Amino acid sequence: MRALVVDDEINIQEILSILLEDFGFQVDRASNREEAEELIEKNYYDLALIDLRLPDGSGIDILKKIKEKNPKTEAVIITAFASSETAVEAIKLGAYDYISKPFELNELRLLIRNVKNKLELEKKLAEKKDEKFEGLIGKSPAIQLVKETIEKIAPYDINVLIVGESGTGKDVVARTIHRLSRRASKPFVAINCASLPAELLESELFGYKKGAFTGATSDKKGLIEEANGGTLFLDEIGEMPIPLQAKLLRFIETKKIRPLGSVKEIDVDVRIISATNRDLEEEIEKGNFREDLYYRLSTITIKMPSLKERREDIPLLVESILKDLREKYNKDIQSVSPEFLEYLMQYDFKGNIRELRNILEKAVILSDGKEIGLPRYDSKGINSIYIDDPDQPFTIRTFPEEGIDLKAVLSNIEKSLIERAMELSDGNKTRAADILGLTFREFRYRFDKHFGKN
Numbered sequence: 001m002r003a004l005v006v007d008d009e010i011n012i013q014e015i016l017s018i019l020l021e022d023f024g025f026q027v028d029r030a031s032n033r034e035e036a037e038e039l040i041e042k043n044y045y046d047l048a049l050i051d052l053r054l055p056d057g058s059g060i061d062i063l064k065k066i067k068e069k070n071p072k073t074e075a076v077i078i079t080a081f082a083s084s085e086t087a088v089e090a091i092k093l094g095a096y097d098y099i100s101k102p103f104e105l106n107e108l109r110l111l112i113r114n115v116k117n118k119l120e121l122e123k124k125l126a127e128k129k130d131e132k133f134e135g136l137i138g139k140s141p142a143i144q145l146v147k148e149t150i151e152k153i154a155p156y157d158i159n160v161l162i163v164g165e166s167g168t169g170k171d172v173v174a175r176t177i178h179r180l181s182r183r184a185s186k187p188f189v190a191i192n193c194a195s196l197p198a199e200l201l202e203s204e205l206f207g208y209k210k211g212a213f214t215g216a217t218s219d220k221k222g223l224i225e226e227a228n229g230g231t232l233f234l235d236e237i238g239e240m241p242i243p244l245q246a247k248l249l250r251f252i253e254t255k256k257i258r259p260l261g262s263v264k265e266i267d268v269d270v271r272i273i274s275a276t277n278r279d280l281e282e283e284i285e286k287g288n289f290r291e292d293l294y295y296r297l298s299t300i301t302i303k304m305p306s307l308k309e310r311r312e313d314i315p316l317l318v319e320s321i322l323k324d325l326r327e328k329y330n331k332d333i334q335s336v337s338p339e340f341l342e343y344l345m346q347y348d349f350k351g352n353i354r355e356l357r358n359i360l361e362k363a364v365i366l367s368d369g370k371e372i373g374l375p376r377y378d379s380k381g382i383n384s385i386y387i388d389d390p391d392q393p394f395t396i397r398t399f400p401e402e403g404i405d406l407k408a409v410l411s412n413i414e415k416s417l418i419e420r421a422m423e424l425s426d427g428n429k430t431r432a433a434d435i436l437g438l439t440f441r442e443f444r445y446r447f448d449k450h451f452g453k454n
Helices: 010-022 033-042 059-069 084-092 105-133 141-153 170-179 198-206 242-254 280-286 291-297 307-329 338-346 352-366 406-424 429-435 440-451
Strands: 002-006 026-030 047-051 074-079 097-100 160-163 188-192 231-235 271-276 300-303 384-386
Touching: 002 010, 002 033, 002 059, 010 026, 010 047, 010 105, 026 033, 033 059, 047 059, 047 105, 059 074, 059 084, 074 105, 097 105, 105 170, 141 170, 141 300, 141 307, 160 170, 170 188, 170 231, 170 271, 188 198, 198 242, 242 291, 280 291, 307 338, 307 352, 338 352, 338 406, 406 429, 406 440, 429 440
Parallel strands: 002 026, 002 047, 047 074, 074 097, 160 271, 160 300, 188 231, 231 271
Antiparallel strands: none
16 A cells, blocks of 8 residues: 655654655655655555645645546645644545644554554555456556446447547457456457458358368358457457448448358347557547447447546556556566656556566566565666566566676666655655665765766
8 A cells, every 4th residue: 555645744754654654654755845746646545644734735635636547545744733723634635633733642653543443444445346358457547447347338228439549458348348247157259450451350250061162171150250249349449440440330231141152141149349559539520430330339439548547546557457467477477676666657657557567478488586685787778677576676677698797787786876866855855765775875976976066
């Protein structure tokens, strides 16, 4: 679980952080409203402890911001200027509680324990509810909306169009709808419309009779007929050629198919779920997709959010993917380091969940410890360097035959870590020194060595 501490007094930050860490929270800190809002935009927090009065604004504004970003975040307002008006306002805005400075440590411990117990209970209840949404990992508002929509539409025999970028999990949504429908005991048949030429796609979907064309040495049942009673999933529907779109439209309207080379029609009962990463309305304007087919396929449309739109789900996705990869590769990797997780939280995932899995799979294969560290590269950008265990030295995974310049590699490692620490601390050298476990004087010496005095 992750917590945010917002207070302009460093000693209060320290006390609150220690208490939260004792209860197993990973803690981020902010000294003002601006820092807090930047962190809230980047991360998901289970709990936030917020000072009411800050140098650049009010803790109430931060409470509004964090509740707007994720209503399920529990928040506690802490202040030396307690009043019944602010307490009532904070509670109305969704704060869990309100505590006054100076506070009793035992009182605060009890409060944090109660919040943690509430969070753990809610997590268990959510996990139980989410068992039916296996594969749809996350608790962000965006993915919760997807789950709620699936739950509402799954029982009804309506066609569904799933749209979204590649790698967002459109196929998982299709399988979940089928699993929760009355057709769950019948076949789920999937085909990627972009994977076959038009002629082969038609024969795969509608089947053919012996002698229908050269090479048709026996009858073949089409995928539409194979899915009879169940669900047909047409992935990348936007790639289907226009002539075949007309034939698919006729099937949807009549519930009958005619295999290639046959004079007889066959009645088929299927639910159609389609998916695409294209803007079909734009494709209609271009003449690449039939408007009448679009409306037949999209009785309900589900928009899958990109990973950039649900960054708060990344820690849960990492945990789930690591579990799968541990079993696949028989490795005892339990987690990723805080630095690697922070890197993933900021990464621009063009391939979404598929790309996240690819990154983690490479890291699992290359790592030996229980924790995957942040990838680093040498001056040539060739040798991946991982921090598998903070108590162990860096390991160069690929060693060039000509050897290496050890001094240059170590210097680049040091420079790279200082750069990353400065990024994580938003340029605050004191915080960067803390991240690297250095005194400020040691940090300043090393920083000046690599970047010069400024």
